[in-house]
Amino acid sequence: MNINVAIDGPAGAGKSTIAKKLAKELSYIYVDTGAMYRAMAYYFMQNNIDSADKEKIDSVCGEIDITITHQNGEQVVLLNGDNVNGVIRQEAVGKMASCISVYPSVRSKLVDLQRQLARKESVIMDGRDIGTVVLPDAQVKIYLTASSRTRAQRRFEELCSKGVECDIDAIEKDIIERDKQDMNRKVSPLKKADDAVLLDSSNLDIEGVLAEMKRIIGEKIK
Incomplete structure (x- = not known):
């Protein structure tokens, strides 16, 4: 039997980092x-398509092919055949992705692909609406969050480690604004599924969060 684990939560909560380790x-x-979503956003940016130009975005969605493969144990995101792992984590791409994710044409295309993957394999999927929209029947749903300051601190340390000059207050302000945008969008807003387990990682390190998630998954599928 395939097991589907849905991990939702706000930006900077550590969903991707934890989900990758948990899956491994x-x-x-x-x-x-x-x-x-970032790959699709990157396509729009490369083709000078404004995030507010819904008509243009709707018209070009059919031209975009996004595939996820695994090579040497690592996920590789292919945009129309090109590996875009090295560019989609930029701050500007993240902001663009948050903007274009409100469009039904964008969401429909990607949700179909995500559901296809979940039907074939045991998956761990993270995002903003996995447990509520993409995989509403997932056996395990976890809502991972942390305070805005904690999330800003983590992002600040990550950027500093890469030699990027940044301001923690500006980062926190951006996180709060993105939370507001994600929670109040009309299409698939960020929210905790009724049957999801709430996990606040503000006072937990990565190993602590992993241990809690494995405990939750074990209890749900036994």
Whole structure:
């Protein structure tokens, strides 16, 4: 039997980092939905398509092919055949992805692909609406969150480690604004599924979060 684990939560909660490690430890397939939206956002940016130009975005969705493969144990995101792993994590791409994710044409295309993957394999999928919209029948649903300051601190340390100059207050302000945008969008807003387990990682390190998630999954599928 395939097991589907849905991990939702706000930006900067550590969903992707945790989901990747969890999938590796449990030998599940990790499906990074955020990377798929970022890949689509990157396509629009490369083709100078404004995030507010709904008509143009609707018209070009059919030209975009996004595939997730796994090479040497790592996820590779292909945009029309090109590996875009190295560019889709940029801050500007993330902001663009948040903007274009409100369009039904964008969401419909990507949700179909995500569901196809979940039907074939045991998967761990993270995003904003996995447990509520994409995989409403997932056996395990977890809503991972942390305070805005904690999330900003983590992002600040990540950027500093890469030699990027940044301001933690500006990062936190951006996170709060993105939360507001994600929670109040008309299409598939960010929210905790009724049957999801709430996990606040503000006072947990990565190993602590992993241990809690494995405990939750074990209880749900036994």
